[in-house]
Amino acid sequence: MSLVRVADSIDCFVLRSSIRRRAGYCARLAVLLLACASFHLPVSRAQQSPPSEYQVKAAYLYNFGKFVDWSATSVAAKGDGFQICVLGQDPFGPALDAALATQSIDGKNVMARRISKPQGAVSCRILFISSSEDHQLKGIFTVLDGAGVLTVSDIPQFSQRGGMIGFTLDGNRVRFEVNLATAEAAGLTLSSELLKVAVAVRRNTSSGD
Amino acid sequence: MFTDHSISKKLTWMNMLVSGVALLIACVALIGYDLVTFRAVAVSNLSTQAQIAASNSISALLFDDPQAAQNTLSALKTAPNIKSAGIYTLDGHPFAAYWRDQGRQVPALPSMAPGQTEAYEFEGNQVVLVRAIESEGKPIGMVYMQSDSQILNARLRRYAGICAIVLVASLLAALLVSSMFRRTVAEPIVRLAEIARAVSRDKNYSVRATANGSGGELIVLVDAFNEMLVQIQERDGALQRGRDELEQRVQERTTELETAKKEVEEHSYSILQAKEELERASKFKDQFLSTMSHELRTPLNAILGFSDLLPDERYGPLNERQRRYVTHIHTSGQHLLNLINDILDLSKIEAGRLELAFESVRVETSFREVLDTLRPLADKKSHTLSHKVENDPYVRADATRFKQVLMNLVGNAIKFMPEGGHIELAARVMEGQVRVEVRDTGPGIPAEEQKRIFESFYRLRQSEKSAEGTGLGLAITQRLVEMHGGELRLESEVGHGSCFYFSLPIAPSIRETLAQREHPGLKASEPQRILVIEDDLAAAQLIESQLVSSGYEVVTCDQPQRAAEVAATLRPNAITLDLLMKPIPGWEVLGQLKRDPLTANIPVIVISVANSPAMGAILGADEYLAKPVDRAVLLAALERCLGAQPIELGRSILVVEDDDATREVISELLTSQGYEVTTASDGAQARAQIATTLPTLVILDLLLPNVNGFELLVEWRANTRTADLPVFVLTSKDLTQEEETYLRAHAEYLFHKQQPWQEALANQVRRVARLGQMENA
Numbered sequence: 001m002s003l004v005r006v007a008d009s010i011d012c013f014v015l016r017s018s019i020r021r022r023a024g025y026c027a028r029l030a031v032l033l034l035a036c037a038s039f040h041l042p043v044s045r046a047q048q049s050p051p052s053e054y055q056v057k058a059a060y061l062y063n064f065g066k067f068v069d070w071s072a073t074s075v076a077a078k079g080d081g082f083q084i085c086v087l088g089q090d091p092f093g094p095a096l097d098a099a100l101a102t103q104s105i106d107g108k109n110v111m112a113r114r115i116s117k118p119q120g121a122v123s124c125r126i127l128f129i130s131s132s133e134d135h136q137l138k139g140i141f142t143v144l145d146g147a148g149v150l151t152v153s154d155i156p157q158f159s160q161r162g163g164m165i166g167f168t169l170d171g172n173r174v175r176f177e178v179n180l181a182t183a184e185a186a187g188l189t190l191s192s193e194l195l196k197v198a199v200a201v202r203r204n205t206s207s208g209d
Numbered sequence: 210m211f212t213d214h215s216i217s218k219k220l221t222w223m224n225m226l227v228s229g230v231a232l233l234i235a236c237v238a239l240i241g242y243d244l245v246t247f248r249a250v251a252v253s254n255l256s257t258q259a260q261i262a263a264s265n266s267i268s269a270l271l272f273d274d275p276q277a278a279q280n281t282l283s284a285l286k287t288a289p290n291i292k293s294a295g296i297y298t299l300d301g302h303p304f305a306a307y308w309r310d311q312g313r314q315v316p317a318l319p320s321m322a323p324g325q326t327e328a329y330e331f332e333g334n335q336v337v338l339v340r341a342i343e344s345e346g347k348p349i350g351m352v353y354m355q356s357d358s359q360i361l362n363a364r365l366r367r368y369a370g371i372c373a374i375v376l377v378a379s380l381l382a383a384l385l386v387s388s389m390f391r392r393t394v395a396e397p398i399v400r401l402a403e404i405a406r407a408v409s410r411d412k413n414y415s416v417r418a419t420a421n422g423s424g425g426e427l428i429v430l431v432d433a434f435n436e437m438l439v440q441i442q443e444r445d446g447a448l449q450r451g452r453d454e455l456e457q458r459v460q461e462r463t464t465e466l467e468t469a470k471k472e473v474e475e476h477s478y479s480i481l482q483a484k485e486e487l488e489r490a491s492k493f494k495d496q497f498l499s500t501m502s503h504e505l506r507t508p509l510n511a512i513l514g515f516s517d518l519l520p521d522e523r524y525g526p527l528n529e530r531q532r533r534y535v536t537h538i539h540t541s542g543q544h545l546l547n548l549i550n551d552i553l554d555l556s557k558i559e560a561g562r563l564e565l566a567f568e569s570v571r572v573e574t575s576f577r578e579v580l581d582t583l584r585p586l587a588d589k590k591s592h593t594l595s596h597k598v599e600n601d602p603y604v605r606a607d608a609t610r611f612k613q614v615l616m617n618l619v620g621n622a623i624k625f626m627p628e629g630g631h632i633e634l635a636a637r638v639m640e641g642q643v644r645v646e647v648r649d650t651g652p653g654i655p656a657e658e659q660k661r662i663f664e665s666f667y668r669l670r671q672s673e674k675s676a677e678g679t680g681l682g683l684a685i686t687q688r689l690v691e692m693h694g695g696e697l698r699l700e701s702e703v704g705h706g707s708c709f710y711f712s713l714p715i716a717p718s719i720r721e722t723l724a725q726r727e728h729p730g731l732k733a734s735e736p737q738r739i740l741v742i743e744d745d746l747a748a749a750q751l752i753e754s755q756l757v758s759s760g761y762e763v764v765t766c767d768q769p770q771r772a773a774e775v776a777a778t779l780r781p782n783a784i785t786l787d788l789l790m791k792p793i794p795g796w797e798v799l800g801q802l803k804r805d806p807l808t809a810n811i812p813v814i815v816i817s818v819a820n821s822p823a824m825g826a827i828l829g830a831d832e833y834l835a836k837p838v839d840r841a842v843l844l845a846a847l848e849r850c851l852g853a854q855p856i857e858l859g860r861s862i863l864v865v866e867d868d869d870a871t872r873e874v875i876s877e878l879l880t881s882q883g884y885e886v887t888t889a890s891d892g893a894q895a896r897a898q899i900a901t902t903l904p905t906l907v908i909l910d911l912l913l914p915n916v917n918g919f920e921l922l923v924e925w926r927a928n929t930r931t932a933d934l935p936v937f938v939l940t941s942k943d944l945t946q947e948e949e950t951y952l953r954a955h956a957e958y959l960f961h962k963q964q965p966w967q968e969a970l971a972n973q974v975r976r977v978a979r980l981g982q983m984e985n986a
Contacts, residue, residue, distance in 0.1 A: 056273075059271075060272065063268075063271040063272060066267075066271070066344060067268060103345075104345065173273070176272075193268035194268055194272075196268060196269070196274075196277050196280075197268045197269055197271075197272040197277045
């Protein structure tokens with residue numbers, strides 16, 4: 001997201017009254033800038049470099065939470081925090097904590113947790129399985145069976161192998177695949193909105209490997 | 210715009226206009242309301258669609274999937290009201306866009322206030338709406354939608370079309386309705402108007418209007434119109450009958466008039482005759498009057514003359530009784546003369562033959578002169594006199610006649626008041642006129658006599674016992690005032706005195722302009738000295754300046770009591786003398802001068818307002834001038850006195866007089882003084898006598914048989930031999946201004962027989978004779 005262009009065009013804002021008649025770009029920016037101001041977005045971000053892959057992925061982790069309904073699972077009853085957990089070697093670094101800071105979903109504060117054992121993941125709503133855990137995927141899925149935890153990973157073929165949402169890369173664009181069957185089997189309801197933007201949606205239960 | 214149209218057209222127009230306007234207003238209101246509603250609906254629709262698009266593109270935004278957003282927007286293809294739409298990311302990047310047509314232009318977007326999630330703006334008939342896209346209460350982007358104006362425009366067009374159709378339809382309906390109205394309302398009125406027009410054009414009052422098919426007020430109108438026609442028809446008939454009668458009557462009258470005219474024509478000849486007779490009579494009257502003055506006075510002159518001579522007892526002594534009788538004869542004769550003079554004056558006034566010489570007359574001066582003249586008379590009856598003048602006015606009047614009026618009024622008051630009364634003369638300016646009053650403290654005049662008092666010969670009952678007065682004074686006075694443009698009135702109450710008053714036009718005050726003129730009769734080396742005896746300083750200065758400017762040396766004496774003394778010391782070449790002076794009058798001064806041998810021969814010119822030259826002559830005045838004195842007149846008189854050619858004194862005097870008695874009176878008068886008298890009884894005789902022997906002096910009557918006095922005088926003056934012959938004119942003729950002027954220029958002296966003249970004549974003859982003696986000595 002290139003917020004730099006906003007800064008490039010900053011002179012347009014000053015002449016707000018005269019830009020209405022110009023072609024839409026400046027006017028559009030002006031409207032959005034006002035909106036930014038009211039939503040307390042840190043404009044300074046515009047100065048930063050484009051987000052890294054894991055920054056995007058961190059944001060996606062959080063966003064997934066908005067389109068998943070946990071009401072039919074036991075996780076919903078546990079605790080009042082909305083935990084997003086990272087299992088194994090953490091590829092995010094501070095990016096995840098930054099993405100989740102002050103965020104909330106359904107009135108619950110979102111927090112990041114890093115865990116080393118799949119058993120610790122039962123209280124998590126979303127579990128990112130690091131690629132370091134590729135070798136013990138089966139065991140992890142077994143532990144989490146029926147726990148109502150949304151499993152996400154960038155391990156290749158993740159959705160085919162029994163995971164729910166698997167990150168893919170389309171050029172340098174982060175996309176994802178959804179295995180609807182596994183999610184539904186875990187008692188999770190995924191919004192059609194989410195499915196709409198998924199690269200691929202699997203509806204049959206895979207045998208896995 | 211309706212003025213030329215008939216009422217039915219007006220009705221139609223009115224109907225159509227009313228319905229048209231009403232419909233138009235309704236249509237506009239409807240369209241306006243629909244527009245507002247439609248816009249609200251459009252906004253609401255747009256808002257809903259924007260909400261849907263927003264919620265459907267949350268995930269696309271969150272997961273940076275423009276294609277998904279594009280798909281969402283593409284669904285708008287099924288919404289025909291959307292012209293364009295777009296989704297933007299939070300940082301202002303276009304994320305997805307949709308256009309119905311190829312235009313691909315992003316409209317100007319409305320701004321959103323902080324806290325708002327939606328805003329819209331109309332541009333023409335299209336709405337642009339923006340909506341924030343939120344996720345978990347936080348904005349993540351924005352969607353805009355632009356409505357298509359074509360729908361609204363199409364809708365408006367449809368409405369306009371419907372309105373037009375409805376309008377036309379309703380106008381047609383209105384036309385139909387009004388044509389129905391016309392039948393019931395307009396047509397009867399139009400018919401009524403046509404009938405009214407026909408009636409006024411053809412004067413046919415027998416037609417009637419009908420009110421079929423209408424009701425209400427129209428029936429009343431038609432009935433009233435018919436009623437009016439009935440009345441007009443009746444009146445017209447009556448008028449016609451009246452005119453016929455009138456014509457007949459006129460014919461009758463014309464016949465009568467023609468008869469009368471014939472009669473009048475018959476009479477007119479006799480009237481013409483009568484008129485000629487009247488004119489003859491009037492001319493005769495004039496002639497009678499002028500001869501009267503001569504014929505009446507001539508015998509009176511004899512009576513007065515002889516009765517005056519008799520007491521001299523030149524032809525034997527008179528006893529006491531004879532002397533008394535002669536006095537009675539003289540007094541009665543004098544009274545008769547006054548009466549005749551008054552009658553002739555009055556006749557002259559009434560015949561319009563009295564000429565007035567108008568000038569500016571100072572009222573104050575006239576008052577003083579009149580009072581001074583009459584004071585001796587008033588003193589005799591112990592009356593007191595006073596005068597009061599406000600603002601020192603001048604009146605436009607004949608000075609002499611003005612004074613005559615005042616004299617008469619004051620004289621009457623003196624005469625008719627019991628002893629010890631008071632008379633006041635007053636003048637004041639009122640409304641551009643000068644009001645003059647003569648007020649006395651007499652017994653007053655009863656109301657019933659006040660009107661008759663101005664009639665000729667009327668005399669107050671109470672005064673009948675006194676024989677004075679002719680009964681003509683007031684009548685003359687009144688006529689004189691009228692000739693001056695005033696009216697003599699009387700206010701009186703028995704026991705409270707009387708007041709006669711009249712008003713005359715105010716006149717500008719006069720200022721004497723002194724013309725510088727070298728007097729021809731003066732020797733420059735030897736200034737002649739003139740003594741001016743005059744107690745009024747202003748008058749004295751006037752005379753002085755007139756004389757000094759002509760080279761005379763002037764000494765003024767304003768104390769009459771010392772005048773004789775001054776004259777004796779100064780021995781002036783001539784004296785001018787005022788008559789009305791205080792403390793002693795001019796008469797007395799004149800007497801003193803003539804008695805003193807030192808001054809007896811000094812010529813005296815009387816200058817007075819009292820117009821009685823005869824009196825002046827009696828007392829020995831050489832010239833008698835009326836005030837105010839014209840400079841030329843004064844100088845001429847002085848010249849006569851100073852430079853007069855000495856009369857060659859034989860003591861022979863020729864008396865030319867046609868009346869035997871008068872001739873004898875004059876002869877007697879002169880012979881008694883020691884003159885040689887020759888006589889001529891007509892003009893021809895006189896002419897013959899002069900041709901043979903030249904007398905020292907001629908006393909000439911003017912009205913003579915054969916050749917009259919004027920002709921003689923003209924003849925003599927034209928002849929060098931007789932050019933300087935002294936001629937005294939003695940006449941009873943009423944002279945015109947011209948005649949008098951001529952005589953004053955060409956005769957040495959002029960005596961009127963109307964006035965007492967004997968004494969004056971004797972004095973003047975004596976003076977001339979003395980002059981001659983001096984020359985001889």
